[in-house]
Amino acid sequence: ILNVEQSPQSLHVQEGDSTNFTCSFPSSNFYALHWYRWETAKSPEALFVMTLNGDEKKKGRISATLNTKEGYSYLYIKGSQPEDSATYLCARGGNDYKLSFGAGTTVTVRA
C-alpha cells in the first residue's frame, strides 16, 4: 500500500445500530495513526492517536484498533446516534512532521 486508503467511502446506518470501517496505510516508517471526525461546517476534530501495534482507544461509543504490522486500523461506532453523522478521516504519521490523510468515510445515521 502506497497511500492511506479508507473504505467504504460512505455508509448509512440506522440509529441504534453499530458500524465499523477501515483505514489502510503503508506500514514502513510508521510512527502514528490518527483518527479525526469532521462534521459539516466545523473543523476536523482529533479523536485518537495510536502508535503501538495492538493499541485500542475508546471515546464514549467510538473506539479504534491498530495493526501496524499489516497496516490497518478499524474505527467502531456502537449504537449509532444522529450526532455521529460526520466524515471520519484517518491519517498516518511517518518520521517527519507530516500527516498523510485518507479521503475519509462519510457516515450518515438515519433516525
Place this chain on the structure above:
Amino acid sequence: SQTIHQWPATLVQPVGSPLSLECTVEGTSNPNLYWYRQAAGRGLQLLFYSVGIGQISSEVPQNLSASRPQDRQFILSSKKLLLSDSGFYLCAWSRTAVEVGDTQYFGPGTRLTVL
C-alpha cells in the same frame, strides 16, 4: 487554551486575480503550521508546512505560495488564481516536534471559489 483562526470564511474570486488567506494561532509558541486543501470529492492534500519563521516546505508544485512572517501567522498566497485552485483550505498547527506525527489541530477553513 490554544485557538486557531482563519479568514475569510468564504471567498469568490475571478480567474487571474490574487489571493491571500491568513491563519493565526493563539495560546502557543513556535508551532508547526500547515496548509491543506480539500478539492471536491477528494481527501486533504498537504500544500505547505512550516517549522519556524521564514521556513516553508512545499509539498506539491502549484500556483500557490506560503509565508510565515511571524511565529504564529501563516499566509497562503497566489499571484494569479486558476479555476483548479477552487476548494476548501484548512490551516492547522501542531506542537513543535516533541514527537513526530503529533496531533494537528485545524482551523475553521476557507471556501474558495474561482470563477
